[in-house]
Amino acid sequence: MTASASLAAENTLAATATGHAWVFGDNVDTDVLAPGLYMKGPVSELAKHCLEALDPRFAREAQPGDIVVGGSNFGMGSSREQAAMALKALGIAAVVAKSFARIFYRNAMNLALPVLVCPEAGAIAAGDRLVLHAAEGRLDDLTQGRAFACEPIPPHLLAMIADGGLLPHLAKKLGARA
Amino acid sequence: MPLTLAEKLCAKAAGREAVAPGEIVTARVDLAMIHDSGGPRRVEPMLKELGVGIWDPSRVVLITDHYVPAVDAESAAILDLTRKFARRQGVEAFYDMQGICHVVLPERGHLAPGMFVAGGDSHSTTGGAFGAFMIGIGATEMAGVLATGEIWVRVPETMRVEWTGRLGHGLAAKDIMLFLCGRLGMDAANYRAVEFDGDAVRALPMSERMVLTNMAAELGAKVGLVPPDRTTIDYVTAAGARLGGRVGADWERWRSDDGATFAETHRFDAGALAPQVAAPHSPENAADVTAHGTVAIDQAYIGACTGAKLSDLHMAAAVLRGRKVAKGVRLLVAPASARTTQQAAADGTLAALTEAGAILLPSGCGACAGYGAGILAENEVCISATARNFKGRMGHGTSKVYLGSPYTVAASAVAGRIADPRALLAERSR
Numbered sequence A: 001m002t003a004s005a006s007l008a009a010e011n012t013l014a015a016t017a018t019g020h021a022w023v024f025g026d027n028v029d030t031d032v033l034a035p036g037l038y039m040k041g042p043v044s045e046l047a048k049h050c051l052e053a054l055d056p057r058f059a060r061e062a063q064p065g066d067i068v069v070g071g072s073n074f075g076m077g078s079s080r081e082q083a084a085m086a087l088k089a090l091g092i093a094a095v096v097a098k099s100f101a102r103i104f105y106r107n108a109m110n111l112a113l114p115v116l117v118c119p120e121a122g123a124i125a126a127g128d129r130l131v132l133h134a135a136e137g138r139l140d141d142l143t144q145g146r147a148f149a150c151e152p153i154p155p156h157l158l159a160m161i162a163d164g165g166l167l168p169h170l171a172k173k174l175g176a177r178a
Numbered sequence B: 001m002p003l004t005l006a007e008k009l010c011a012k013a014a015g016r017e018a019v020a021p022g023e024i025v026t027a028r029v030d031l032a033m034i035h036d037s038g039g040p041r042r043v044e045p046m047l048k049e050l051g052v053g054i055w056d057p058s059r060v061v062l063i064t065d066h067y068v069p070a071v072d073a074e075s076a077a078i079l080d081l082t083r084k085f086a087r088r089q090g091v092e093a094f095y096d097m098q099g100i101c102h103v104v105l106p107e108r109g110h111l112a113p114g115m116f117v118a119g120g121d122s123h124s125t126t127g128g129a130f131g132a133f134m135i136g137i138g139a140t141e142m143a144g145v146l147a148t149g150e151i152w153v154r155v156p157e158t159m160r161v162e163w164t165g166r167l168g169h170g171l172a173a174k175d176i177m178l179f180l181c182g183r184l185g186m187d188a189a190n191y192r193a194v195e196f197d198g199d200a201v202r203a204l205p206m207s208e209r210m211v212l213t214n215m216a217a218e219l220g221a222k223v224g225l226v227p228p229d230r231t232t233i234d235y236v237t238a239a240g241a242r243l244g245g246r247v248g249a250d251w252e253r254w255r256s257d258d259g260a261t262f263a264e265t266h267r268f269d270a271g272a273l274a275p276q277v278a279a280p281h282s283p284e285n286a287a288d289v290t291a292h293g294t295v296a297i298d299q300a301y302i303g304a305c306t307g308a309k310l311s312d313l314h315m316a317a318a319v320l321r322g323r324k325v326a327k328g329v330r331l332l333v334a335p336a337s338a339r340t341t342q343q344a345a346a347d348g349t350l351a352a353l354t355e356a357g358a359i360l361l362p363s364g365c366g367a368c369a370g371y372g373a374g375i376l377a378e379n380e381v382c383i384s385a386t387a388r389n390f391k392g393r394m395g396h397g398t399s400k401v402y403l404g405s406p407y408t409v410a411a412s413a414v415a416g417r418i419a420d421p422r423a424l425l426a427e428r429s430r
């Protein structure tokens, strides 16, 4: 990876993400994140239908930097990585939820989309202005004037996200081995 | 220290004596399974970017199932790319249009107790029916596995689910799993292993055990496991798995030690279970079939890795033989694999189904994933033997999908509404 790309990747973690909250409930599944009808096409097209079954405004109005807030078991269902790719394509900076389905969690981290477990995610209201400090595991809700603690990201994943995701991380490792 | 089956399998893959839940270890992968949707079209560009090939092509199984047969230019292109990938990368275990990955994999002898397998599909938990630690992963993660033959894994805690007694007539493993989804919830086993045991489980053939481990995914599980026994070994030996080769010969050690620590244990009586139906839009909405009142249906679907194996078709035929699908209802049957079709043709099952009015569809994921033939229109109602009924999964966002066993789906097709199969089966034995 080039030096500038690695710098940009590090910035996604070191810098704070600032945006508005899009709030969804428990058990948001991969079929609503990445509907099967659009899975054959490019992700840019699929992203336009991301979560439309739950909130048709989301894909149209989400702004780069916005944060998706979920309940428990966010991303349950299929292993389709397009569920995380669609959120990324819309510019979503992070997902915070009470808990994540395991494959979605890994997929998102592999793509350097930070996903954080936040036990109090239920207290965040739609449209709240949020500032996420991913590396420290802190979410500031500016609208409510409160800070929420997130579970720290495990060190081996932190290192991977800092590299920009699994692929650049592997490229670095394979390069080092060679 | 006594270990659970999941811990033993992780320890072996990590080259360690023992591991503890919560530990993060690097596992050597015995086998990687990929399919046309999350496989070559996604991983090939990544391997190129990394400048590497597959770490060991003899340890990769590639299956086309999600987009078969091609129905438009896009699916044809995906399949073309998949076939070329198999040639270019020297993947010999390439099964093109031979059926759904989770069924083809064991059917062709690729699974055996003791293995650590990475599958590019969320229902890869199915492999645990054979005593293998088989996890589902996404495409980027799979590119990593294909490049290195390794993956990190957090050693899971184990939830033990015991079923005692015996399932009643007209009940199936699908009823067990829908009941568990309703009772325990869709994240009851998140990050965990689920180990199924008890007389009722031991009495099940492999095809039914596969339903338990397949739908462990619906409980959020990392792996679903059934400790291997004679039934397992007879199956894998007949399928041609290489016992005594790199895996499998030591199968008797693949069970939880006495005194192993389980995070939770649940016990249920199989004899008390009634046929289960899950209402839209989640398997979690399961209840006794009689609790759903009279719901009229447009379509009945017997398909998918979890609902159209030979034993599933036998269940449907037991209900349908000598009966007709109700007027105005379409019953679609997509056998889970080419071998299933051959066997069902040879033993008269296909004839029983088609004489009742069933329409045969190609083997593949088809309507289950909403990718292929048999998808639903606006507001249509379907009862399906598949594993998931999430909003919009099988077609239009307003369509409604109920889940039930093949018995229940067949009985509903005859009645034209959701129906208890026990009544029809009892009539027959009278």
Ligand code: SF4
Residues within 6 Å of the ligand: B065, B066, B100, B101, B102, B121, B123, B303, B304, B305, B306, B364, B365, B368, B369, B386, B387
């Ligand atoms: S049949 Fe359905 S559940 Fe099974 S692998 Fe295909 S899409 Fe997934």
